[in-house]
Amino acid sequence: MRITLFLFILLMALCPKTNGQFSGNNIKATTDNRLWIGVSFGPSLLLEKAPDSLVPEIQDFFNKLRSGWASGFETQYFINSYFGVGAKYSRFNTKLAVDSMAIQFLTNTLYINVSSNMRMHTVAPLVYGKVPLLNNKISIIGSIGSSWLFYRNIGQSSIDSATIKGSSPGLSTSLSVGYQIFPNVNLGLQGTYIRAFLKEYTQDNGSQVKLEEQDYQNLSRIDLSLGLFYTFWRRKDNQP
Numbered sequence: 001m002r003i004t005l006f007l008f009i010l011l012m013a014l015c016p017k018t019n020g021q022f023s024g025n026n027i028k029a030t031t032d033n034r035l036w037i038g039v040s041f042g043p044s045l046l047l048e049k050a051p052d053s054l055v056p057e058i059q060d061f062f063n064k065l066r067s068g069w070a071s072g073f074e075t076q077y078f079i080n081s082y083f084g085v086g087a088k089y090s091r092f093n094t095k096l097a098v099d100s101m102a103i104q105f106l107t108n109t110l111y112i113n114v115s116s117n118m119r120m121h122t123v124a125p126l127v128y129g130k131v132p133l134l135n136n137k138i139s140i141i142g143s144i145g146s147s148w149l150f151y152r153n154i155g156q157s158s159i160d161s162a163t164i165k166g167s168s169p170g171l172s173t174s175l176s177v178g179y180q181i182f183p184n185v186n187l188g189l190q191g192t193y194i195r196a197f198l199k200e201y202t203q204d205n206g207s208q209v210k211l212e213e214q215d216y217q218n219l220s221r222i223d224l225s226l227g228l229f230y231t232f233w234r235r236k237d238n239q240p
Contacts, residue, residue: 036076036086038229040190044070044092048218058114061098065116068094070192070223076128076141084128086143088172090192092120092221112158120219121150122194124172139178139186147172149196149219163204168219170196176227184231192223 050062072090079085097115124147131140152165171194178188198217200210211217 034078035232036078036186036229037073037232038075038186038188038227039071039073040090040188040225040227041069041071042223042225044068044094044221044223046094046218047220047222061096061114061116065094065096065118068092068118070221070225072122072225074227074229076126078128078130081132082130084130086126086128088122088124088126088143088174090122090124090194090223092118092122092223094118113156114158115156117154119152120221122170122172123148124194126172126174137180139180139188141176141178141188142174144171144173146170147194147196149194149198151198151201151219164201164209166198166201168196168198170194170219178227178229186229186231188227188229190223190225190227192225193220194223195220 044067046066046068049066050059052059054062070090070092072088074086074088076084076086095115095117097113099113124145126143126145128141128143132138133140147170148167149170150165150167152163154163155161172192174190174192176188176190178186181187196219198211198219200208201217202208
């Protein structure tokens with residue numbers, strides 16, 4: 001968390017004071033990319049590991065369930081060449097099914113079918129800092145802001161099934177590097193860290209369960225995504 005904030009502050013400090021260069025009475029035309037709209041997709045990893053208190057087979061099942069995929073869309077509006085505001089929506093999904101899982105119970109071996117389908121929707125208003133390089137050919141963009149996560153997990157086994165859902169506030173930060181492949185199109189690689197903890201949830205029968213602090217479910221995750229952004233730009237002239 002401290003490293004992410006440090007990188008974001010460093011981006012702000014690196015922003016140059018002028019946009020475009022000129023000499024004498026020459027007028028140089030540049031582009032001012034104000035509005036960015038894009039989509040992204042890539043692998044994602046939940047940070048919380050299964051507790052060692054679980055039997056090895058169940059522990060291995062939940063650890064495999066940590067990896068999934070995240071997709072989303074994002075809009076950014078830059079007030080000037082270096083600072084902006086915007087919002088991001090992302091959807092994380094992971095699921096796993098195991099048939100005939102062997103669990104050793106005392107002197108007996110139980111064989112059960114187990115599956116889990118987990119989804120998280122995240123909405124985050126963000127503030128952005130941008131460092132444009134090579135006349136906007138390359139853009140380094142950092143963001144930080146609050147977020148809200150909506151969680152649902154459908155679990156099934158040979159013995160029982162259950163659906164739990166809940167929501168939680170959180171924090172979202174990201175750092176991306178974009179390259180302009182066409183005049184209005186940028187291809188970018190983005191790393192995102194989302195921090196949140198589920199403190200209560202609702203069961204499929206409608207009852208609510210509040211968790212003790214030591215039992216909070218860590219929903220924090222890291223996304224690594226490839227994004228495609230369309231930029232709306234205007235021509236502007238730098239005059240001496």
